[in-house]
Amino acid sequence: MTFHAQALRIVLALATAVWPAACNNPDPKYQGWIEANLIFVAPDEVGRVTTLNVREGDAVKVGDPLFAVDDDLQKADLNLNTASMVNARQTFDRAQHLAQTGTGTQKDFDTASAELRSAEARVATSQTRLARRRLVSPVAGTVQQVYFRPGEMVPAGRPVLAILPPGNLKVRFFVPEPVLPRVAYGETITVRCDGCANQSARVSFIAKSAEYTPPVIYSLEERNKLVFLIEALPEQPDKLRVGQPVDVLLDTKT
Numbered sequence: 421m422t423f424h425a426q427a428l429r430i431v432l433a434l435a436t437a438v439w440p441a442a443c444n445n446p447d448p449k450y451q452g453w454i455e456a457n458l459i460f461v462a463p464d465e466v467g468r469v470t471t472l473n474v475r476e477g478d479a480v481k482v483g484d485p486l487f488a489v490d491d492d493l494q495k496a497d498l499n500l501n502t503a504s505m506v507n508a509r510q511t512f513d514r515a516q517h518l519a520q521t522g523t524g525t526q527k528d529f530d531t532a533s534a535e536l537r538s539a540e541a542r543v544a545t546s547q548t549r550l551a552r553r554r555l556v557s558p559v560a561g562t563v564q565q566v567y568f569r570p571g572e573m574v575p576a577g578r579p580v581l582a583i584l585p586p587g588n589l590k591v592r593f594f595v596p597e598p599v600l601p602r603v604a605y606g607e608t609i610t611v612r613c614d615g616c617a618n619q620s621a622r623v624s625f626i627a628k629s630a631e632y633t634p635p636v637i638y639s640l641e642e643r644n645k646l647v648f649l650i651e652a653l654p655e656q657p658d659k660l661r662v663g664q665p666v667d668v669l670l671d672t673k674t
Contacts, residue, residue, distance in 0.1 A: 452593025
């Protein structure tokens with residue numbers, strides 16, 4: 421079972437215990453947790469990790485080297501396309517000279533010109549493929565997880581590591597259906613956690629559908645069992661940790 425699934429089961433169980441109180445208490449408290457939108461960095465093509473420049477917990481800036489993947493095939497492809505480009509340029513130069521002296525045809529010149537442009541494009545593609553075998557950080561943040569180590573094969577598009585930018589943390593919690601009208605996009609909520617000062621967060625997401633759906637006909641009692649997922653962006657994300665349990669208080673003025 422994933423961490424998200426475990427957290428969801430715990431929060432739903434806790435929410436079940438506080439639903440009756442939430443409906444009667446003008447200032448209810450809801451259990452939630454901290455989750456992250458991680459940035460996953462992966463190679464474009466399959467390969468073997470040759471160098472790992474960072475460890476979990478390291479802070480990185482934009483452009484910092486992260487890891488490298490073997491590039492023998494990409495170098496060979498670049499050499500092949502470079503040789504083809506040299507030949508295409510020689511053919512173009514001859515065709516251009518013949519066209520200028522009147523001994524060549526315009527068709528031969530156009531064909532040589534097109535072949536040269538195509539060869540140059542293949543070289544540019546090969547250079548890009550080769551450059552992308554050395555990955556740098558696309559964002560500033562902290563390395564949260566390393567999935568592949570030097571010597572291991574990485575499938576194309578599979579992330580080697582994950583980075584957490586400081587602003588990508590979010591608070592997730594559930595509110596029962598009767599309380600949902602009190603929550604609005606952009607509204608400020610209060611987040612409490614063990615060992616840290618209270619801080620504000622702004623609601624950034626409200627689920628359109630309930631997490632738990634009872635039978636087709638909803639009585640008043642059954643509607644009170646419906647819960648909706650809410651997400652909010654904390655004002656001081658650096659004070660929080662992924663997976664940390666928190667208490668959420670809604671703005672009493674709404």
